[in-house]
Amino acid sequence: MKSGVRRLIADGTVLPAHPLALHADRTLDRTHQRALTRYYIDAGSGGIAVGVHTTQFAIRDVGLYRPVLELAAETALHWTSRPLALVAGLAGPTQQAVAEAEMARGIGYHAGLLSLAAMTAASEDEIIAHCETVAWAIPLVGFYLQAAVGGVVLSADFWRRFAGIDNVIAIKIAPFNRYRTLDVLRGVCAAGALDRIALYTGNDDHILLDLTLPFDLRDKGVTVRTHFRGGLLGHWSVWTASAIRQFERCKAARNQASIPADLLALDARVTDCNSAFFDVANNFHGCIAGCHEVLRRQGLMQGIWCLDPGEGLSPGQLQEIDRVTSEHADLSDDDFVAANLDRWLA
Secondary structure: OOHHHHHHHHHOOEEEEOOOOEOOOOOEOHHHHHHHHHHHHHHOOOEEEEOOHHHOHHHHOOOOHHHHHHHHHHHHHHHOOOOOEEEEEEOOOHHHHHHHHHHHHHHOOOEEEEOOHHHOOOOHHHHHHHHHHHHOOOOEEEEEEOHHHOOOOOOHHHHHHHHOOOOEEEEEEEOOOHHHHHHHHHHHHHOOOOOOOEEEEOOOOOHHHHHHOOEEEEEOOEEEEEOOOEEEEOHHHOOHHHHHHHHHHHHHHOOOOOOOHHHHHHHHHHHHHHHHHOOHHHOOOOHHHHHHHHHHHHOOOOOOOOOOOOOOOOOOHHHHHHHHHHHOHHHOOHHHHHHHHHHHHO
């Protein structure tokens, strides 16, 4: 991994989870897919995560995994000269995950975000062995995925052992659960790896609080204070320019004697938006289609089609998206998108 990219990930940055733009016939819409990548770069993201849950795991079943990763990497290479972290989603049992890691590294990706959703029946020993094997192929970003969308519940001891794997560089913590979030932090602390492994929030229900508040961890009578360094979020696939401004405010607030109350209060508004986009009312069924709808309204997608024809907006979700886009219009980046859309689509 290039030193500039490694430093970028270690210091903490904004990593949007890249959606999948499709035509109505559910074939890849390369024009809008490129436009999305350009949008994230111009918004100021430190990188992109491709082939992850927001990109739809089903890309593997329809032969789109390599084409989608290649398109994002090629677009990024020709669109910017600044360091940009390319993170590839890795999934499946060990043989598949290793093959994806090797493919992603060959395309030019710097790290792999390892989904453990295929390991629901495995023991923690077996999962650690799986992670160690994949880590030989590419630097790893661990992934604690919420159980509601297929994640595995893991102990603090698991995360201590995971943090001991040499090629782990970061962990995306996204159980949407305060207790399980602390399990990861405790495990990394117990491994003595807080300086080596960057903590990234994926908790879309507490984005700004995760990025702002300090965490005090007690291990063997010693208090260690740590912070989340950055975020890798499906929520950041929309209104990204605004999200980056929020991220910078959070980073600046960490060094202040007192955190502004307005910044803390903003967390609730961001969470309210996420509740609509991610379809919390229907147990996240429409989370991908909800993000698509926001991007469609801005012209960054032609439609909200998902690879699975049965996957779409839930009853009442459209009305919820209408509500939050009206009530929280100042959190959008509609003007930024409108000013640049033609250039991104060219």
